[in-house]
Amino acid sequence: xxxxxxxxxxxxxxxxxxxxxxxxxxxxxxxxxxxxxxxxxxxxxxxxxxxxxxxxxxxxxxxxxxxxxxxxxxxxxxxxxxxxxxxxxxxxxxxxxxxxxxxxxxxxxxxxxxxxxxxxxxxxxxxxxxxxxxxxxxxxxxxxxxxxxxxxxxxxxxxxxxxxxxxxxxxxxxxxxxxxxxxxxxxxxxxxxxxxxxxxxxxxxxxxxxxxxxxxxxxxxxxxxxxxxxxxxxxxxxxxxxxxxxxxxxxxxxxxxxxxxxxxxxxxxxxxxxxxxxxxxxxxxxxxxxxxxxxxxxxxx
Numbered sequence: 265x266x267x268x269x270x271x272x273x274x275x276x277x278x279x280x281x282x283x284x285x286x287x288x289x290x291x292x293x294x295x296x297x298x299x300x301x302x303x304x305x306x307x308x309x310x311x312x313x314x315x316x317x318x319x320x321x322x323x324x325x326x327x328x329x330x331x332x333x334x335x336x337x338x339x340x341x342x343x344x345x346x347x348x349x350x351x352x353x354x355x356x357x358x359x360x361x362x363x364x365x366x367x368x369x370x371x372x373x374x375x376x377x378x379x380x381x382x383x384x385x386x387x388x389x390x391x392x393x394x395x396x397x398x399x400x401x402x403x404x405x406x407x408x409x410x411x412x413x414x415x416x417x418x419x420x421x422x423x424x425x426x427x428x429x430x431x432x433x434x435x436x437x438x439x440x441x442x443x444x445x446x447x448x449x450x451x452x453x454x455x456x457x458x459x460x461x462x463x464x465x466x467x468x469x470x471x472x473x474x475x476x477x478x479x480x481x482x483x484x485x486x487x488x489x490x491x492x493x494x495x496x497x498x499x500x501x502x503x504x505x506x507x508x509x510x511x512x513x514x515x516x517x518x519x520x521x522x523x524x525x526x527x528x529x530x531x532x533x534x535x536x537x538x539x540x541x542x543x544x545x546x547x548x549x550x551x552x553x554x555x556x557x558x559x560x561x562x563x564x565x
Contacts, residue, residue: 300336302355302376308396309376311336311356320358328352335373370408390428450488524548525565 300311300321312318320338328334329344332352340358345365353373360378365385374394379402386406396416405425412432421441429449439459450470457477464479468488478498486506493513501521508528516536526547534551540561544550550557554564 300356302335309356320356520561524562 298313298315298317300313300317300319302309303312305312310318311320319336321336323334323337323339325339325342325344328337328339329347329349332349334357335353335355337354337357339354339362340360342359342362344367345363346367347364348368349364349372350368351371351373352369354377355373355375357374357377359382360380362379362382364387365383367384367387369387369389369392372389372392374389374392374397377394377397379394380398380400382399382402384402384404384407387404388408389412390408390410391412392409393413394417395413396418397414398418399422400418400420402419402422404427405423407424407427409424409427409429409432412429414429414432414434414437416436417434417438419437419439419442422439423443424447425443426446427444427448429447429452432449432452434449434452434454434457436456437454437458439457439462442459442462444467445463445465447464447467449472450468451472452469453473454469454477455473455475457474459482460478460480462479462482464482464484464487466486466488467484469492470488470490472489472492474497475493475495476497477494479502480498481501482499483503484499484507485503487504488508489512490508490510491512492509494517495513495515497514497517499522500518502519503523504527505523506526509532510528511531512529513533514537515533518538519542520538521541521543523543525543525545527544528549529551530549532551539557542562543565544554544557544562545565552560558564
């Protein structure tokens with residue numbers, strides 16, 4: 265049975281749904297005009313056939329495993345645990361509620377794929393391309409996304425506990441309500457990421473590019489954020505207790521009402537940062553004098 269989720273308004277920042285389409289499912293035969301192919305449509309892509317309909321192809325799993333060709337395929341509820349799908353083409357495919365635990369998807373093409381409510385525990389997606397793919401409410405704990413292309417991907421209320429996203433490109437990704445505890449995201453590119461209410465406790469984002477990101481009310485306790493670039497980021501009301509922000513760039517970031525008790529901000533850059541209502545204590549390492557901190561609206565406890 266599919267898990268039921270009620271998404272708070274805070275988390276609903278996914279792109280608007282497309283207009284309704286006519287859907288046909290056909291047996292894959294590339295010589296027929298009815299076959300759906302991954303085609304460019306305006307500024308995006310869609311699975312359309314030669315007679316103008318939008319839909320998915322029925323591709324038998326043995327054929328998929330043999331050929332690795334699954335673009336615009338219908339694989340909802342598929343059981344593909346521990347399957348070798350290295351370099352497979354899943355562009356525009358439906359993988360909703362699929363089981364891909366420990367599957368090898370290294371270098372796979374997952375652009376615009378629907379992978380919602382799916383299980384990808386310990387799956388290998390290193391160097392894959394999942395631009396604008398949807399992973400809503402999926403479990404990706406321990407998955408390997410190293411150097412993956414995840415621009416514009418949707419991870420709303422998904423779980424990536426302990427996952428490897430080192431050097432991944434997540435520009436514009438939506439991660440509201442994500443569970444990213446202990447995730448490794450060092451040196452990743454995350455410009456414009458929206459991660460409101462996300463749980464990043466003990467995660468590592470050292471050296472990550474987080475410019476213009478939105479971590480409103482996110483939990484970043486004990487996170488490793490050394491050298492991270494948070495310029496113009498929104499960290500309003502975020503919990504940063506015990507986080508390491510040594511040498512982080514926080515210029516023009518919004519740190520209002522953040523909890524900075526026990527936070528290490530040694531050598532952090534705070535020019536133009538909003539600090540009103542931010543809480544600090546005697547265990548907080550500040551790059552400015554405590555008197556100056558209070559003059560900028562910070563509150564000492």
